[in-house]
Amino acid sequence: MPLLLSGNEAIVEGALASGCRMFGGYPITPSSDIAEKMSLRLPKMGGKFIQMEDEIASLGACLGSSLTGIRSMTATSGPGFSLMQEHIGFAAMAEIPCVIVDVQRGGPSTGLPTYPSQGDVMQSRWGTHGDHPIIVLVPFSILECYTLTIKAFNYSDKFRTPVIILSDEILAHLREKIELLKEIDIKVRNFPEVPPEEYLPFDSRYLVPPLAPYGKGYRFHITGLVHDETGFPTADPEKVRSLQERLASKIPEEEVRDIDVRYMDDAKICLFSIGSIARSALRAVLQLREKNKKVGFIRPITVWPFPYDEIKRLSRDLDVIYVCEMNMGQIVGEVERAAECDVRFIGKADGTIISPGEILHNVSI
Amino acid sequence: MKTEIAVKYLRQEKLPFIWCAGCGHGIILASILRAIDGFGWSKDEICIISGIGCCGRTPGYLDFHTLHTTHGRALTFATGIKFANPALKVIVVMGDGDSVAIGGNHFIHAARRNIDITAIIFNNYIYGMTGGQASPTTPVGKIASTAPYGAIDPPFDIVELAIGCGATYVARGTAYHVPALDNLIKKALIHKGFSVVDVLSPCPTAFGRRNTMKGVVENFTWLKENVIRKSATKGKTSEEIGKRIIIGEFLNIEKPEYTEIYKRDIIDKVRSPIKSSSINFFV
Ligand SMILES: Cc1ncc(C[n+]2csc(CCOP(=O)(O)OP(=O)(O)O)c2C)c(N)n1
Ligand code: SF4
Ligand SMILES: [Mg+2]
Numbered sequence: 001m002p003l004l005l006s007g008n009e010a011i012v013e014g015a016l017a018s019g020c021r022m023f024g025g026y027p028i029t030p031s032s033d034i035a036e037k038m039s040l041r042l043p044k045m046g047g048k049f050i051q052m053e054d055e056i057a058s059l060g061a062c063l064g065s066s067l068t069g070i071r072s073m074t075a076t077s078g079p080g081f082s083l084m085q086e087h088i089g090f091a092a093m094a095e096i097p098c099v100i101v102d103v104q105r106g107g108p109s110t111g112l113p114t115y116p117s118q119g120d121v122m123q124s125r126w127g128t129h130g131d132h133p134i135i136v137l138v139p140f141s142i143l144e145c146y147t148l149t150i151k152a153f154n155y156s157d158k159f160r161t162p163v164i165i166l167s168d169e170i171l172a173h174l175r176e177k178i179e180l181l182k183e184i185d186i187k188v189r190n191f192p193e194v195p196p197e198e199y200l201p202f203d204s205r206y207l208v209p210p211l212a213p214y215g216k217g218y219r220f221h222i223t224g225l226v227h228d229e230t231g232f233p234t235a236d237p238e239k240v241r242s243l244q245e246r247l248a249s250k251i252p253e254e255e256v257r258d259i260d261v262r263y264m265d266d267a268k269i270c271l272f273s274i275g276s277i278a279r280s281a282l283r284a285v286l287q288l289r290e291k292n293k294k295v296g297f298i299r300p301i302t303v304w305p306f307p308y309d310e311i312k313r314l315s316r317d318l319d320v321i322y323v324c325e326m327n328m329g330q331i332v333g334e335v336e337r338a339a340e341c342d343v344r345f346i347g348k349a350d351g352t353i354i355s356p357g358e359i360l361h362n363v364s365i
Numbered sequence: 366m367k368t369e370i371a372v373k374y375l376r377q378e379k380l381p382f383i384w385c386a387g388c389g390h391g392i393i394l395a396s397i398l399r400a401i402d403g404f405g406w407s408k409d410e411i412c413i414i415s416g417i418g419c420c421g422r423t424p425g426y427l428d429f430h431t432l433h434t435t436h437g438r439a440l441t442f443a444t445g446i447k448f449a450n451p452a453l454k455v456i457v458v459m460g461d462g463d464s465v466a467i468g469g470n471h472f473i474h475a476a477r478r479n480i481d482i483t484a485i486i487f488n489n490y491i492y493g494m495t496g497g498q499a500s501p502t503t504p505v506g507k508i509a510s511t512a513p514y515g516a517i518d519p520p521f522d523i524v525e526l527a528i529g530c531g532a533t534y535v536a537r538g539t540a541y542h543v544p545a546l547d548n549l550i551k552k553a554l555i556h557k558g559f560s561v562v563d564v565l566s567p568c569p570t571a572f573g574r575r576n577t578m579k580g581v582v583e584n585f586t587w588l589k590e591n592v593i594r595k596s597a598t599k600g601k602t603s604e605e606i607g608k609r610i611i612i613g614e615f616l617n618i619e620k621p622e623y624t625e626i627y628k629r630d631i632i633d634k635v636r637s638p639i640k641s642s643s644i645n646f647f648v
Contacts, residue, residue: 022445022448022449024445043627043631043632043635043636044635044636044637045636045637046632046636048448048449048627048632050444050445050448052441052444052474053470053471053473053474054470056438056441057438057441057444057470057471057474058441059441060434060435060438060441060442060444060445060471061441061442061444061445061448062445063442063445064414064432064441064442064443064444064445064446064447064448064449065445065446065448065449065450066445067432067442067445067446068445068446068449068450068453070449070450072445072449086435086438087435087438090434090435214412214430214446214450214453215409215410215412215430215450215452215453216409217409219408219409219428219429219430219431220430220431221424221425221431221432221433222431222432222433223425223432223433224417224433224434224435225433232379232425233425
């Protein structure tokens with residue numbers, strides 16, 4: 001039976017279906033109804049909801065509960081996402097699975113609390129200090145809010161990494177009919193294959209070492225300091241390098257990258273967009289195609305790791321890529337790095353959606 | 366520390382401690398271990414969590430589930446661990462800067478929830494690890510590297526703070542009065558609810574040297590001379606007690622504990638009788 005859900009509701013359904021049983025959060029528009037729904041639904045399934053004192057605490061609590069083996073999630077928006085950066089770094093360094101939903105709103109600072117933006121694209125990649133791996137998924141429909149949340153949990157367990165779902169105010173409260181999946185493919189994290197005496201929480205024989213849950217006989221140490229395989233701090237350049245290199249390579253980009261490519265076979269120009277604005281871009285493409293214009297459409301679903309290779313390949317026969325984003329120019333820089341054609345930018349950050357009409361107005365063909 | 370206890374609970378390969386000679390932190394660690402040993406708890410049911418600072422290095426030496434988190438945020442991780450798996454015994458060790466400066470917000474809220482966590486504050490009146498800057502417990506007039514003319518910010522009284530915020534066991538001890546400290550930590554650990562032990566811990570290196578306590582001995586003598594047991598204050602006027610710091614138990618009350626209330630008043634009431642999920646991870 002199809003359900004009429006908002007983006008935020010679909011994320012909740014995806015999380016619960018994935019076996020998320022702990023949510024720690026702090027209210028912030030336009031993400032609060034995720035916390036509200038979780039507080040209602042989780043205890044019915046024996047799960048736990050806790051409203052923490054701020055977003056640093058929310059993510060801290062999720063990381064704590066994740067260490068006991070429970071799938072854990074938090075959700076926030078701009079100002080809260082800024083506060084979470086400290087623990088996103090900790091999760092990346094200590095390799096603790098967790099899912100973070102950022103429902104983007106206008107920024108910087110308190111910005112435009114009830115208006116959409118895509119201003120956190122670069123923050124989602126580089127918001128916390130230091131080099132670190134991250135996966136960022138960007139839904140553009142209500143169905144994707146649901147399916148990408150399921151994917152986010154699987155990736156976070158499989159690769160022992162924080163995974164960010166970058167939604168925005170438009171998707172958060174847009175409603176579409178979706179059919180929930182009957183069978184969910186759940187890939188929980190690996191349990192150690194060795195007895196406790198032999199267990200290394202950061203075993204370098206693995207790209208992603210199994211993480212033993214607290215309380216199951218595997219006693220080990222976790223720190224945010226650079227550590228060796230045993231989990232204890234080290235500053236030995238060789239060991240530091242070994243950790244940094246494993247972290248930098250542990251997420252297999254070919255597996256995780258996901259890109260929605262349409263009408264590209266004969267395209268001379270292309271509209272490139274992510275998330276809710278890709279809906280406008282797709283509409284604009286369809287309108288141009290009706291007039292027999294050779295226009296294509298590219299939408300990364302996984303925005304980080306960014307699909308440089310695919311853009312490079314797809315851009316070879318193009319004259320120009322128009323990058324449409326609801327900010328003053330963020331992802332456009334990455335497209336420029338990859339593309340072998342002209343790149344132009346259509347963007348704004350005034351709290352209003354970029355309409356198909358605005359895109360068409362800016363495209364010269 | 367008795368050898369049996371050291372052998373049983375310390376990660377031998379991590380020794381020696383990084384702490385300076387005369388640091389009070391190691392004494393507090395030994396006290397915690399004696400208390401744990403007295404209860405006969407299994408090492409597998411104990412989680413010990415710290416923030417960042419000299420105190421923050423404590424868990425690394427201990428053969429439990431150990432977690433060295435971010436500066437000030439140990440209680441947030443501890444809350445998640447305890448909430449997710451109430452069967453675990455959760456102990457948090459924090460410096461004074463850790464617990465009531467950067468982590469002040471988490472401290473007051475953990476106390477307010479009365480979640481079953483024991484918070485032990487290694488209170489040396491100073492930021493030890495970063496070289497002696499003023500902390501929220503540096504007494505007025507004392508010298509710190511960022512208070513070269515003497516601290517002017519009134520300090521927190523951690524005991525009063527904890528009581529005011531809803532902790533249900535609150536005590537103060539020192540690294541000099543060791544048998545008394547053993548007893549306070551024991552009581553804190555078996556207490557159901559949020560328990561706090563504020564432990565005065567000499568830091569000869571970053572605090573003592575700047576404040577006319579050049580050697581290790583002076584630092585401990587200061588504690589000896591400037592502390593009075595709560596029991597000894599009975600019948601004494603406040604003039605007689607003077608500026609001495611009172612140690613002992615300040616609060617020990619029973620109140621519903623957070624994870625128990627969540628289970629009893631929420632999960633048990635609303636959980637659907639049909640098993641809603643066949644997903645069983647590790648729990
Ligand atoms: C967010 C953040 N700010 C500052 C620091 C630097 N820092 C490390 S330890 C510390 C203070 C430690 O003092 P305290 O908590 O009293 O512990 P002690 O070293 O005295 O045991 C500071 C400020 C940090 N690690 N993280
Ligand atoms: S600096 Fe102070 S607190 Fe740190 S180890 Fe030395 S004596 Fe202890
Ligand atoms: Mg200190």
